[in-house]
Amino acid sequence: MTQAMQSQDPLKPGYPFNAHLVAGITPIVKGGELDFWIDRPNGLKGYIINMTVSGAGLVFPGTDQERTVAKGDMMILPASAVHDYGRHPDYHNWYHRWIYFRPRATWHDWLDWTDKHMNVGFLSLSKQPSDVEANVIDGLFQNVEQNSKRQSILSEELSLNLLEQILIRCRELDHSKPMEPIDARILRACQFIHDNIASELTIDELAQVACMSQSRFSHLFKQQKNVSVRQWIEDQRIALARQLLITTDLAINQVAQYLGYQDALYFSRVFKKNLGESPREFRQSQR
Incomplete structure (x- = not known):
């Protein structure tokens, strides 16, 4: 298989991970085609959430942060x-589901798991009552x-909605982290x-709405949302x-005006x- 062909397969080396969401399952079997070590010292531009469904993997081997991930981890x-990380040498296989994604700003708290090693979060579903x-x-x-x-214009939105459910459920199961209600x-x-959303929103105006x-x-907004007010407004506009x-045929300048960008x-x-x-490249990639 050529490198060009490999770059189109997210399970093979060279895949660029330049999409907003990619998902799959990696069926690693000892001595098989996918039985190689994942070594990315600089990580990726987005996040990866991973769930082991069979066998076991080994993470950060040979360090004091070494972790084994088995079924339900x-x-x-x-x-x-x-x-x-890669297949644990004591196990014949490691099957793990994964999703690569660019998170929405509102997800910040759900991405910060309590049990972290070298900035990677871990959560064991096998420790749950059922x-x-x-x-x-x-x-x-x-x-x-x-x-x-x-091949649907809303398939990515639906996938992100399902991913959001995964993140919320994991947040609920992270019992070591206290839940903080939004003010x-x-x-x-x-x-x-x-x-x-299309108005020229000011901090003063929003503070008045909040009676603060x-x-x-x-300060309270950033504490509760983990991003600044300005960044949150921008994130909402970009999401829309x-x-x-x-979903529409509006010209780029019409979309800009709709969102308040003159x-x-x-x-x-x-x-x-x-x-x-x-925006034009994004629209073309969705068709």
């Missing part, structure tokens, strides 16, 4: 985290993979942003832009900064 590898959660999450992984391969004032401001001082509002580019070139620069491609 999960990993989440953030962007740029070191990838150093197999129900493991079976549900396994089914969601399969649904993400199936939907990510469909009602921040929720009110977020709803105001959604209702006025500007400094207190900005993606939907409009996929300068279409500036909108294109912001879009490319967030997603790595221009």
Whole structure:
């Protein structure tokens, strides 16, 4: 198989992982074609969430952070985290489901698992009282993979929705991490942003909606959402832009105006900064 062909297969070396979401299962068998070590010292641009369904893998071998992942064990590898894993030498196989994705800003808290080693999060579903959660999450992984391969303008959105369910369930099962409810004032401001997404929103205006001082509002917003107010507004606009580019025939400048960007070139620069491609390139890739 040539390198060019290999680069089209996410299970083989050389795959660029430049999509927003890719999913699959890696069936590693001792001595088989896929029985090689994953060594990415600089990680990837996006995240990978991984669930072992058979056999076992070994992570960070030969270090004080070495971990074995067996059936029901999960990993989440953030962007740029070191990838150093493969089939455990004491096991004949390692089958693991995985999803590569670019996270939404609202997911930040769900991506930060308590049990971390070298910035990689670990969660064991086998320690739960029953197999129900493991079976549900396994089914969601399969649904993400199936939907990510469909030729539909909304297949990626549906896949992201299913992935969100996986992340929320994992967050619920991470019992060592306390749940922090979102302050009602921040929720009110977020709803105001959604209702006025095309407006020139200011911190002062949002602070008034939340009945707080500007400094207190900005601090509490970042504390609860893990991103600044400005970044959160931008993330919401880009998320809506993606939907409009996929589901409508609006021109790029019309999409920009709909979202409150008076300068279409500036909108294109912001879009490319967030997603790595221009609005036009993104639209073409979805057809």
